[in-house]
Amino acid sequence: MNLRFGLQAKFMLLMGIALLVVLALVALLFNRQERMRMEVEGVSRQTMRTMMGESLRRQGEGAVAQLAATLTNPMYYSDLDAIGVLSRATLRNRDVRYVVVYDDAGQVLHDGSEAIANYGKRMDDAMAGKVIASRALLTQCDEKVMDVSAPIMIGQQRIGGVRIGYDLSAMRGYQDQAVGQLRGRLDALSQRYVIWIGLLGAGMLAFGALSLWLIQRLLVRPIRELAESARAIEAGRFDTATPIDNRNDEVGDLMLAFDRMSRSLARHDREIRRMAYTDALTGLANRLAFRESLDQRLLQLHGAGCQLALLFADIDDFKRVNDTLGHDAGDDVLLQCARRIEHTVQRIGGDQAMLARFGGDEFVILIQADHDPNADVRKIATHLAETLVTELGEPILVQDRQVFLGTSIGITLFPEDASGATSLMKNGDIAMYQAKVAGKNCFRFYSRAMDQAVERRVHLEHELRGAWDRGELSLAYQPVFRLVDGAMIGAEALLRWKHPELGVVAPSVFIDVAEQSGLIEVLGPQVLRQACADAVRWQESRKGEEPLFLAVNVSPRQLRNGDLPDVVEASLRETGLPADLLHLELTETAVIGDERHASSLLSQLRGMGVKVWLDDFGTGFSGLSHLRRVPVDGVKIDRSFVADVLRDPDDLALTTAIIAMAHSLGILVVAEGVEKEGQYAILRERGCDFAQGYWLGHPVTADEFMAVAC
Known part of the structure; x- marks a missing residue:
């Protein structure tokens, strides 16, 4: 089929x-x-x-670079409070797991916490080795965290670093x-x-x-x-x-x-x-934007025969505004200063000028001379600096009050002073500091000699650390006499430094270094304790005679810390010196800088029985008007008035007025710097209570003073 x-x-x-x-x-x-x-x-x-990781990396590198730049001054001055404020501000970012600020040896200085449990411990996590060894921006990742670190530099020297850990689990x-x-x-x-x-x-x-x-x-x-x-x-x-x-x-x-x-x-x-790239308060360019623009300008200008000038402008005494009027008023002042600087730069600096705020009260200006061979950037910078000093010297109206400030400006030139951005910025900062030293409210051009001065200051600070333990620092005592009967009634403790290589270093030099670096917070209690112990020895050898008081100078930085009463109480307790024999001397400007805080601390000291004196009286902002509000027992007429009291009628009249007004308030008066018999006589005639100076007695060692006192 x-x-x-x-x-x-x-x-x-x-x-x-x-x-x-x-x-x-x-x-x-x-x-x-x-x-x-x-x-x-x-x-x-x-x-x-990749996109999220790259975005997080850029964000982290930008944040850590900005934080490292902001931490430079606090790290340089060992200001843990400022470091803590900046660390905690960064730690509030929800993507940030940790913030660690460390020193050059890799030891933890701050982790953003209140307790700082790891303070002083060397970082030992898996990424710590590369972080400690790195001298540049470094990003590392593991399965849980992205670690971004950057060194904190002073010039070419690394003084520490900061690292921020970003949580990758959220990403x-x-x-x-x-x-x-x-x-x-x-x-x-x-x-x-x-x-x-x-x-x-x-x-x-x-x-x-x-x-x-x-x-x-x-x-x-x-x-x-x-x-x-x-x-x-x-x-x-x-x-x-x-x-x-x-x-x-x-x-x-x-x-x-x-x-x-x-x-x-x-x-x-x-x-x-x-x-x-923008400053949040003023809307100006910030440090990062300025640095990138400066780098780009320098690349364009190398070999082009053009000039640049950097002007570092720092508002003088700006902290006084924050302390007296509050931070809101301080922000208002900064905004007004920024607007004045901006208008001045636009008017004088030219189209290629750039203005940035580096933080705090520091502004930086870049001006560039064009290809015109007749253009002189030095002249432009000089004119701009002079105008800024004048403009910022005008009163600023804030909270219905007139605030008088000034500005210190440092100027550095390219390519005359340096060819790199880092060196230029360092030079400008050095020149600005020299303007501060020169009396503020002025400007200074950078010079090679300034570098040497900074190096000497850094060397002096290094040598000053540990000088007390090495026995290089000692105390000298200058007697204080009562003018009525010429009796010696006390002595002022004076710190002296004899360096094995530098020889005798002037107190005006090393005390300023100690104050600026924060070392005074360590030296102050040591000096106070030793001086109290020496004073106890005097009293024991003067049995039956009138006891001699001890006068000790207190740094403004010690006063600002707030622990001065505790330090004084501990020194008196350890040495056994009666509180009424201790006189603490504070400068007038330190007391009126934060009158409310100072009044509270001085009241505590006086409650313990300690006497409080105002030193260098008459050189501050306000003079006798503050004596009614600040509890003090005496004032010391500044030596500048005593020096001319015989030949300058104005100084004599002012000295007489200080004595009369202080007595009317129940306050004793001591004149310092008495170097002539005529000065002594006229002070006694005008009713001054006490006096000290080379004509009466030079500063001597503790043993020499005890021999004289007994």
């Missing part, structure tokens, strides 16, 4: 073949779709990881959430696509080809375009246009979501850049 292979069989065969082909094509298409979905998911995951959570959403959307699309292809593919092969074309057009191409946009964003081009379609389906939703994400990233990038 012959089987007939008819048209129906052929049709069925063709249909079967067509079905097999369609099924094969569908199977192949499904395989390709799955691979594409995995590829899209992988590309998206990698893109988001991975955002990434997993986004990838999960993407996977869910792709899965939904895949399910719908399977049903649609299955129904249509069973009918005809041609529609399968059409379906492939539709898939290519409606799905693969948009995803490929999105991937290309993602790669552009990954490369940092956040303003790249993303494909947008008006399709009302999941792919359209994905494209719209990707477009919103791209716009959000671009907006955040602009905001981060604005925050990273």
Whole structure:
């Protein structure tokens, strides 16, 4: 029997073949779709990881670089309070896991906590080795944290560093959430696509080809375009246009979501850049923006025969505004100063001038001479500095009060003084400091001699550390006499330094170094304790005679710390010196700098029985008007008035007025710097209570003084 292979069989065969082909094509298409979905998911995951990681890295490097620059002065002066404030401010960032400030040996100085449990401990985590060894910006990552560190430099010397740890788990959570959403959307699309292809593919092969074309057009191409946009964003081009379609389906939703994400990233990038390069208070460029602009200018100017000048302007006595009127008033003053500087720079500095605020009350100005060979950047800088000194010397109205400030300006020139940005900025800072030393409210150009002065000061500070333990520091005592009967009634303790190589270092030199570096906070209690012990020895040898009081100078920095009463109480308790024999001498400017705080501390001291005297009286801001509000027992007329009391009627009248007004308030008066018999006589005639000076007695050692006193 012959089987007939008819048209129906052929049709069925063709249909079967067509079905097999369609099924094969569908199977192949499904395989390709799955691979594409995995590829899209992988590309998206990698893109988001790279993009978020790079963004976090840039944010971290910018933040740590700015924090390292801000910590330079606090680290230099060992100001743990300021370091703590800056560390805690950074630690408040929700992405920051830890902040560690360390010294050059890798020992922890601050971690942003109140207790600083790891203070002084060497960092020993897995990343600490590279951090301690690094002399530049360093970024390290492990599975949990991104560690960004930067050294803190003074010139070419590293004095420590700071590291910030960013939590990567949050970033991975955002990434997993986004990838999960993407996977869910792709899965939904895949399910719908399977049903649609299955129904249509069973009918005809041609529609399968059409379906492939539709898939290519409606799905693969948009995803490929999105991937290309993602790669552009990954490369940092956040303003790249993303494909947008008006399709009302999941792919359209994905494209719209990707477009919103791209716009959000671009907006955040602009905001981060604005925050990273702009001072929040004044709206001026900040240190980072200024440094990048300076580097770019120097690259352009090398070999071009053009000149640059940097002007470092620091507002004089600005802290007094914060202490007396509050920080809100201080911000208002800074804004007004910034506007005055900005208007002056625009008027004199030219189109290429740049103004930045480096933080606090410090502003930096860059001015550039053009290609005109007759242009002299030194003349322009001089004119600008003179104008700024005049403008900022005008009164500032804040809280219905006039505030009088000034500015100290340091100027350095390129290429005359240096060819690199770091050296120029260091030179400008040095010149500004010299303007401060010269009396403030003036300007100074940088010179090579200034470098030597700074090096000498740094060397002196280094040598002063440990000088007390090495026995180089000692106390001398200058007697104080009562003018009525000429009896010696006490002595003032004076610190002296005899260095084995430098010889005798003037107190006016090393006391200023100790004050600026913070060493006075260590030396002060040591001096007080030793002086009290010496005074006890005098009293024991003068049994039956009138006891001699001890006068000890107190630094303004000790007064600001707030622990002076505790230090005094401990010294009296350890040595056994009666409190009424101890006289503490504070400068007038230190007391009126923060009158409320000073009054509280002085009241505590007087409650213990300790006497309080104002030293260098008459040289401060206000004079006798503050005696009614600040509890003191006596004043010391400054030696500058006593020196001219015989030949200057004004000084004589002022000295007489101080004595009379102080007595009217029940306050004793001592004159210092008495070097002539005539001075002694006229002070006695005008009713001055006590006197001291070379005519009466030179400062002597403790043993020599005890021999004289007994």
